[in-house]
Amino acid sequence: MSKTGTDLIKHLGELAFATRLKRLAESLQADVGRIYREMNVDFEPKWFTMLYALYHNETMSVIELSNLLRLTHPAIIQFAEQMQEKKLVTFIKDKNDARKKLIQLTAKGKNIFEGIEPILHEIEIANREFLRESGADVLGVIEKMEKQLELKSMYKRVNERLAKNFRKEIEIVSYSPKLKNDFKRLNVEWLKKYFTVEPIDERVLSNPKKEIIDKDGEIFFALYKDEVIGTVAVKKSSPKTFEILKMAVTEKFQSKGIGRLLMNRAVDYAKCKKAKSLELDTSRKLEGAMKLYESFGFRISDEQGSESYERCTVKMSMDLNALFFLLLLSSFLLMWYGAMFGAHTAPAQNVFTDILFKAIEHIVKPMSFKTAF
């Protein structure tokens, strides 16, 4: 007990920040609720925002209220029914849209609202004074926090940190015979989930040595604590072109950047082997994978219908010379902007980076590297 004082939530600081904030908010809400109750107006505090909205808007639909009050639509329906019981609102069918139920304040409803206005006024003043006493622009800070969360939710913030830590523990290794079964297992997992294991898949997955390694290729594996969680293969498909194929990350560990680690190794391998271009087959169905490939510089070179394969294939490719040029261009742009903004890492700069990268992508995307260079 002595280790944590008498208020654990407070003691936990940033770790229980949300809980503490909620506690404060609930204590304030409870107090306001008590005020209304003791005034014995025939009215419940939870209705207040809805009453306010209807007082200023004549009629509103359920969804409109739901959006305005940021509550789910069942909540609006429940409140509306409670208020209807007290004869504070009536329901009207929308003439133009038979689905819509319009909610409208009755005369009694308007009266109640006008009746509680003096109370509202005092609540507002009491809150204003309370906020002033706290010595900071509290509403401003809240607004800032809301905006910060809109830019990047707390979920994303924590998750990104966790993924980064996780990636540090991943080891990428090359093919060895004892990993043969993992190569097959990992690929069969997603093939079965999205498509079927076709004969050509079966041949490659069962004979990695013959089908990949012996074709001037390599297979990489992602290891996490002795567990094989991902793989990718790369092989020569023509004298100056390498193909990337059989990329797989087990479901439990997806969206954590393992694919990127594997791709990095595969592309590096091809570069070492003096590849001039890279290609791969994928499918529109595999959105995540396509985004990953695009981020590496792959562009769609040939979109087939569902003719030859059951899974309608998208061919993607990338010219490694063009990529080199692009990197050079980016570096120059980055240096220029670096000079402009100095060494700060302020948000403004990040926004600028985003715009810059978007712009680069816009220039680059329409080009077909195969023909442009």
Added chain:
Amino acid sequence: MSKTGTDLIKHLGELAFATRLKRLAESLQADVGRIYREMNVDFEPKWFTMLYALYHNETMSVIELSNLLRLTHPAIIQFAEQMQEKKLVTFIKDKNDARKKLIQLTAKGKNIFEGIEPILHEIEIANREFLRESGADVLGVIEKMEKQLELKSMYKRVNERLAKNFRKEIEIVSYSPKLKNDFKRLNVEWLKKYFTVEPIDERVLSNPKKEIIDKDGEIFFALYKDEVIGTVAVKKSSPKTFEILKMAVTEKFQSKGIGRLLMNRAVDYAKCKKAKSLELDTSRKLEGAMKLYESFGFRISDEQGSESYERCTVKMSMDLNALFFLLLLSSFLLMWYGAMFGAHTAPAQNVFTDILFKAIEHIVKPMSFKTAF
């Protein structure tokens, strides 16, 4: 819609401050909950504080946890049972107190906690960064707000403002025959609630002219919008002493300062009639009333058992000369402290005022005015 933008809660500013705060807190909590869920640890976020407390405290009772986590004891019991089902805690009977149920983490519970520690660490850092981005000492501001509320709750803040506004609309009038029934009605209301209407009450309440007015007395009434909501009587009980009696405020309007308004008028009346001392009868049962009388300077002069009356009576009295002296003393003290602190109305000064008044009361309370002067 256009009048209120797309977020009513934000639009309402100070009026919906608590709701907005709660919304922010809940969105943060939901995000953290999602992190835990996706980590698929066999653990729910709501248990976290309890797990933390038990990890650092070996065993804790239900009430101890309830105080530390600031949750009600049924909440603790519910969480504890859920955690027991997952084999995270066990229950032990306290050897010294058979009522007590001690909650203790199992080995599995400790393991789970250690397992989520890296997640906790990232949550803490993500929150810290988030708070830093918001550009103010948010935890400090929250602490300040909590303290501000501890000093005076939002309920009290709003209520005091409302009561003040309400009192402005109260009119105090003197006796007139058409108020005769109100005098009786208001007094019968509380007499019936706390005691019974005894013959002596009945006589006074039914003959106000003869029993009060004709004894060099007066009856005052509090009016609110044509409604008679309170009354008090004052009459001469000996050549230099006046008695205050039959004070009543209808239940609906109690705790709003009406009693004080009535007492003020009654005491003023007695002063005008050159009274040297005031006296009244009341009962320990009527706590609120006794506090009011004390705040006017009345002190207990004679406490009878329940002999003569059914309601065991407390006699209170006050020497008006002594009161005058006391006021003089207070004025001097106030002047002195005014000079010391200047014209500010900072909280420090209010605290000082409190101490000062407490001190004055301590000096004054033990004195029996009847004998001291």
Added chain:
DNA sequence: CAGAAGTATGTAACCACTTACATAAATACT
């Protein structure tokens, strides 16, 4: 040492919502 008062736990019912799912009507897309 009995009885009153206080404390620790247990339990039921409620509260203010939410999630998940269902259905009907409107609109978009061949």
Added chain:
DNA sequence: AGTATTTATGTAAGTGGTTACATACTTCTG
């Protein structure tokens, strides 16, 4: 014009607590 998709509402069940009340045990008081 017919079908697929989207939108608006309805409904049941769940969630994370709370309040109110009951019961068992302990401590205080005369």
